[in-house]
Amino acid sequence: MTEKPAETMIRATTHNVELRNVARKIMDNQRISVEEGVLLFEQASLGFLGILADHCRQVRNGDTAFYIRNFHIEPTNICVNKCRFCSYSHHFSPVSWELTVDEILEKVRAQDETVRELHITGAVHPARDIVYYGNLLKKIRETRSGLHIKAYSAVELDYMIRKSGMSIREGLQYLKACGLESIPGGGAEIFDETIRQQICSMKTPAHAWLEIHETAHQLGIPSNATILYGHIENYRQRIEHLSELRAVQDRTGGFNAFIPLKFRNGNNLMDAVQEVSVTEDMKMYAVSRIFLDNFSHLKAYWPAVGRQLARISLSFGVDDLDGTINDSTRIYSLAGAEDQNPVMTVSEMIELIREAGRFPVERDSFYGPVYPGE
Ligand code: SF4
Numbered sequence: 001m002t003e004k005p006a007e008t009m010i011r012a013t014t015h016n017v018e019l020r021n022v023a024r025k026i027m028d029n030q031r032i033s034v035e036e037g038v039l040l041f042e043q044a045s046l047g048f049l050g051i052l053a054d055h056c057r058q059v060r061n062g063d064t065a066f067y068i069r070n071f072h073i074e075p076t077n078i079c080v081n082k083c084r085f086c087s088y089s090h091h092f093s094p095v096s097w098e099l100t101v102d103e104i105l106e107k108v109r110a111q112d113e114t115v116r117e118l119h120i121t122g123a124v125h126p127a128r129d130i131v132y133y134g135n136l137l138k139k140i141r142e143t144r145s146g147l148h149i150k151a152y153s154a155v156e157l158d159y160m161i162r163k164s165g166m167s168i169r170e171g172l173q174y175l176k177a178c179g180l181e182s183i184p185g186g187g188a189e190i191f192d193e194t195i196r197q198q199i200c201s202m203k204t205p206a207h208a209w210l211e212i213h214e215t216a217h218q219l220g221i222p223s224n225a226t227i228l229y230g231h232i233e234n235y236r237q238r239i240e241h242l243s244e245l246r247a248v249q250d251r252t253g254g255f256n257a258f259i260p261l262k263f264r265n266g267n268n269l270m271d272a273v274q275e276v277s278v279t280e281d282m283k284m285y286a287v288s289r290i291f292l293d294n295f296s297h298l299k300a301y302w303p304a305v306g307r308q309l310a311r312i313s314l315s316f317g318v319d320d321l322d323g324t325i326n327d328s329t330r331i332y333s334l335a336g337a338e339d340q341n342p343v344m345t346v347s348e349m350i351e352l353i354r355e356a357g358r359f360p361v362e363r364d365s366f367y368g369p370v371y372p373g374e
Helices: 005-013 017-027 034-043 046-061 101-110 130-143 154-164 168-178 193-200 206-218 235-252 278-291 307-313 346-355
Strands: 064-068 070-073 117-120 148-151 223-229 255-262 320-323 359-362
Touching (some): 005 017, 017 034, 017 046, 034 278, 046 064, 046 278, 070 101, 070 320, 101 130, 130 148, 130 154, 130 168, 154 168, 154 206, 168 206, 223 235, 223 278, 235 255, 235 278, 255 278, 278 307, 307 346, 320 346
Parallel strands (some): 070 117, 223 255
């Protein structure tokens, strides 16, 4: 049998027999185990991972790289929690805010008709409840009926639903009836309980995060998933996190995309922890693409990593660069990200994707292509 070019490159990249065996499984589109995932993190070179991740991306998405016209609304940064890595909440940020419903609707009206998706996430405000957030969804829907509303991380949902006395299922059904269409992936951080206790002990526990997403999927509400990497966790804890997500996806198929989120050390209680290198960022993308064999999309959230790294990530398994954002998020700018006013025009996005040798495709919230004038 003739060897494929990628297989030849793999053989040239490593003499490690165990790694070659794992590579063979990946090239044959077989699932790899937790142990094999850890092996990739611990022993594979970046070049080796890049070849494999690129193969996995190519199988799922060809040469396409997606983007969306979107904006964010962050209703408040006043929070009942005190996560140690957070630079955003009123505990650590130099500014605090609570937008009124009118101010939020004004932001919705200010967007032009080509913007398709609204992402709402913020802090866990002690005085706001599920009725408030449900009404907000209804009013946004009345203001702009065609806008896809992706709203409220599992951490916000956990708080508002518990406060209401509803079950998770009832709370999500209520919000869906108000206009909730999908759920962002924030708040997952790292599922390992020992690390979670050290970095965000007050936060929604991992099992509740997973239950909220799985229940949402059962109700026809898709979601995204994330990991916060590059702080005090180890490789095994990262892979175990991915393994939990892969198991949910096997049962529901409800995750749209996975988004690795890099820990940034500006203005928070973990500022003594060094940020990881670009090599480590690309390893995280590549191993995620390889391990999460049942996720269709891997996203680089460019306001977090910067434009240059986002472009490089397209060679390490990423097929989605999120969106135009329109300078509407402060979560990463408060943590010291390069882009203090994140906004990317559609032409800039297209150029960035083309520079990486990929074919840019504007998408809707479910990764359907959007054609000009639609
Ligand atoms: S990360 Fe979220 S939940 Fe934690 S303190 Fe910050 S805003 Fe609150």
